[in-house]
Amino acid sequence: MILDTEVLSKRAASAIEEADQFAQQQIAPNAAQWGQGLFDRHALFEPAGAAGLLGLQVPLAFGGSGLSFGDKVKVLHKLARIDFSAAMALVNSHNVAAQLAQASPHVLAPIYLGHLMRGSIVACTALTEPGAGSDLAQLQTTAIRQGDGWLLNGSKTWIINAAHADGVVVYAQTQAGSGVKGIAAFFIRADSPGFERVAVATNSALSSMGIGGFRLTNVYCDSSHQLYAPGKAFVDIMGAINRARTYVAAMCCAMVSQALTDVSVYGHKRTAFGQSLDQYQGWRWQIAQAATALQAAELLVRDACDRIDRGGEVQTAAAQAKLCATSMAQTQLGSLLHAMGAEGFLDRYAFLRHLTAAHTASLADGSTAMLLERVANDHRFKPGAI
Ligand SMILES: Cc1cc2nc3c(=O)[nH]c(=O)nc-3n(C[C@H](O)[C@H](O)[C@H](O)COP(=O)(O)OP(=O)(O)OC[C@H]3O[C@@H](n4cnc5c(N)ncnc54)[C@H](O)[C@@H]3O)c2cc1C
Structure with missing residues (x-):
């Protein structure tokens, strides 16, 4: 058992490292022009397949990496730091591959799974x-x-x-x-x-x-x-949506984490009125606010990931993680963009792309209203229970 865990964590560590390199070498040089509408699927899916990013949760028996949900989320975090949209595209195709392995291991998986994991075909x-x-x-x-x-x-x-x-x-x-x-x-x-x-x-x-x-x-x-x-499809999709809410939340944290890095580097070298921006308390406090809000959202994401990997009840935890992370990203990406001054609007940064993405994240896989209703319906928060 100990050996299994060690092997898994080595596999997970190498997938996370691979994702980091892929994000830097394959996504970063393309993201700005993709953000201007010039997206080419061949520059994303096939290279991602070659890097093993399209079989993360596909079982080993089917040629995938057999990672836990929490480890898949760490991989997505690396990708979403650079381009949330590309990470969403990859994980959506990946999810269909994992679904075919589970729901149709003898019929559909043998026909489509290899192609999906190589990125030569794409699914949604x-x-x-x-x-x-x-x-x-x-x-x-x-x-x-x-x-x-x-x-x-x-x-x-x-x-x-x-x-x-x-x-x-x-x-x-x-x-x-x-x-x-x-x-x-x-x-x-x-x-x-x-x-x-x-x-x-x-x-x-x-x-x-x-x-x-x-x-x-x-x-x-x-x-x-x-x-x-009929009957089984909806049960399956509700489970999938709870997982999606959790990784969307993690990817919102990733965008803010990248923005914090960019702002911190810039604030140290940019000077105004004789000293660097990060020498000004008022400027530093904006960064501290964002870092604190990010930390809170990351803790909720980690809790939801742990529940999913333990096979526990996750509906409320996933809804709360996504509620917190999406609104945190909507607010903090705007605030961090402001802290950059005009520099933040340059194409080499992701602030504007990611601000748009954060707003879409609050709709995809369950809008904010649906998530609030989910939390309100949790028996722990009903009148009399508190
Ligand atoms: C970037 C992006 C990617 C997406 N990807 C996919 C995908 O791959 N597959 C897929 O199937 N769908 C996808 N969607 C669709 C997404 O699931 C829907 O946008 C979402 O379900 C909300 O539906 P809607 O946009 O039609 O809004 P509506 O349901 O029309 O709601 C409009 C507004 O009213 C609010 N609202 C709705 N009902 C209530 C209520 N009872 N009480 C209070 N407020 C309410 C909502 O919160 C929202 O703010 C994607 C959406 C986006 C933006």
Whole structure:
């Protein structure tokens, strides 16, 4: 057992080191031009696959790294320091690889897993629709039985990687009126007849996220490509969303951590009125505020990661980590940008890209309102329990 832990931590340490190098050598030189809308998926996914970043939580038996959730989060932290959007793109495709290994080890994993882990194909997860965001029970995409398979119709939007994905996990209603119990999940190839991409024109700061949408018109899905049956799909996605809330929170901490480093270096060398900025108490206090808020969010993230790795209850912990980290990043990235003066607006820094990303983070994987409701519904915070 001790040996297992040692081997795992060596593997984890090498994945974290690999991620750091990848972030410095592959993401950093590209991030500014990606942030101007010039994203090229081949500059991200294939190199990430070669660096082992697309198989982090795929089991060893399938050629992945078999890391714990907490170690995966440490890897994502390295990537998100440089470009939150690129890190989101990678983890979303990675998650589908891990999902195929778990839900379809004998059918879909042998066909797609190797390609996904190499980054030669890209995948995404599609719940949101033009008419249904927070209220997932309202999703209108339908899956109707057709012979041995299913016929899918509907539209999805605001999906990470959908602008160029080769495979999408589509959540669709199989029985009108049955709410979340009727929702099933299907792995759909983007080259299927009836699959049509719909562009989503977003701020270019998000371009490496590959946000897009698609329309499905009588897209046939063989039963072998059904990932989760009605009833099981929603249970699976709720577990996945708690994990996503936790790593999104960690990635918000990563952005603020990078900003603090940049501000500290700059404040030491920039002078005004005869001394460096960091000699001024008023200037230093802004940095101290940000560092303290970051520390609080990181503690909540660590608690949620530990709960996930122990298999414990994590709904409230994940919601609180994301609530705290996203609002912390929304506030502190603006404040740290200000502390840089005009310098912070230069392309070589991530402040503006990351400020935009922090605002999107408060919507993706559960908006702030949904998370507050989750915390309010925790029995510990009900009237009489406090
Ligand atoms: C960058 C980004 C990436 C995304 N990636 C994906 C992806 O890969 N896959 C995917 O399926 N989806 C994705 N989404 C969509 C995301 O899940 C939705 O944005 C989110 O669920 C909120 O839905 P909505 O934007 O339609 O807002 P709405 O649900 O329309 O809500 C609008 C506003 O009203 C608030 N609100 C809603 N209901 C209530 C209520 N009951 N009480 C009080 N306030 C309420 C919300 O908090 C929000 O502020 C992504 C979104 C973004 C911004």
